[in-house]
Amino acid sequence: xxxxxxxxxxxxxxxxxxxxxxxxxxxxxxxxxxxxxxxxxxxxxxxxxxxxxxxxxxxxxxxxxxxxxxxxxxxxxxxxxxxxxxxxxxxxxxx
Amino acid sequence: xxxxxxxxxxxxxxxxxxxxxxxxxxxxxxxxxxxxxxxxxxxxxxxxxxxxxxxxxxxxxxxxxxxxxxxxxxxxxxxxxxxxxxxxxxxxxxxxxxxxxxxxxxxxxxxxxxxxxxxxxxxxxxxxxxxxxxxxxxxxxxxxxxxxxxxxxxxxxxxxxxxxxxxxxxxxxxxxxxxxxxxxxxxx
Numbered sequence: 673x674x675x676x677x678x679x680x681x682x683x684x685x686x687x688x689x690x691x692x693x694x695x696x697x698x699x700x701x702x703x704x705x706x707x708x709x710x711x712x713x714x715x716x717x718x719x720x721x722x723x724x725x726x727x728x729x730x731x732x733x734x735x736x737x738x739x740x741x742x743x744x745x746x747x748x749x750x751x752x753x754x755x756x757x758x759x760x761x762x763x764x765x766x767x
Numbered sequence: 768x769x770x771x772x773x774x775x776x777x778x779x780x781x782x783x784x785x786x787x788x789x790x791x792x793x794x795x796x797x798x799x800x801x802x803x804x805x806x807x808x809x810x811x812x813x814x815x816x817x818x819x820x821x822x823x824x825x826x827x828x829x830x831x832x833x834x835x836x837x838x839x840x841x842x843x844x845x846x847x848x849x850x851x852x853x854x855x856x857x858x859x860x861x862x863x864x865x866x867x868x869x870x871x872x873x874x875x876x877x878x879x880x881x882x883x884x885x886x887x888x889x890x891x892x893x894x895x896x897x898x899x900x901x902x903x904x905x906x907x908x909x910x911x912x913x914x915x916x917x918x919x920x921x922x923x924x925x926x927x928x929x930x931x932x933x934x935x936x937x938x939x940x941x942x943x944x945x946x947x948x949x950x951x952x953x954x955x
Contacts, residue, residue, distance in 0.1 A: 684899040733914030735843045
């Protein structure tokens with residue numbers, strides 16, 4: 673499988689490590705009133721779609737960037753690759 | 768007084784040189800390194816300082832600026848590795864810190880990396896066996912990070928273009944050397 677890195681171009685997926693659902697970027701606020709319930713959902717609840725899934729990949733054997741990869745779980749077709757920091761910043765995060 | 772003997776990454780008192788077939792692998796102990804990472808909100812100022820250091824040339828994505836004494840290559844977004852001769856720039860990190868000030872986080876890297884120079888007409892065949900990057904597509908001044916023998920390494924294509932410099936983790940210098948020499952024997 674080839675992942676088309678937004679900066680470095682097509683790279684072999686052997687250079688990457690799969691790091692789970694892209695929703696892990698959205699860590700709940702630890703000061704919230706419903707923190708226990710929110711962290712339960714964050715830690716344990718995942719969708720398992722047969723279809724398009726956004727997921728985190730870490731370019732461990734490359735430039736060490738974190739990517740958000742949109743992949744079809746039925747065909748492994750990759751339709752979109754973004755830098756995770758750009759995704760986080762577009763959600764108003766500082767880092 | 769302590770009486771300490773400096774050793775190279777492979778543990779010798781002189782650099783190790785292996786010539787097998789049409790490739791020569793030479794350990795290099797003469798490189799000072801420091802990483803530069805632009806701080807949040809200071810990225811433009813950091814780039815300006817680095818470009819100033821390198822005669823107005825800033826290493827683009829996947830590229831190196833090869834010059835003397837200081838050279839640099841891209842390692843990630845707003846992140847570069849700067850190298851210089853150890854003999855004249857042993858305190859490279861502190862020199863850079865005074866130049867960049869609060870615009871960048873500078874980390875001493877000299878003793879974190881082992882440096883190997885691989886040169887010769889068989890170089891491309893050797894690198895092809897070692898890692899998944901397309902070395903034949905790389906030209907002088909290209910710098911890629913990849914995995915060699917499960918070790919995160921930088922591969923820099925230099926001038927002349929039958930020469931690559933491989934930087935790998937110094938604590939695994941022996942394993943990296945073994946992997947490169949094994950590949951050299953395979954193509955010889």
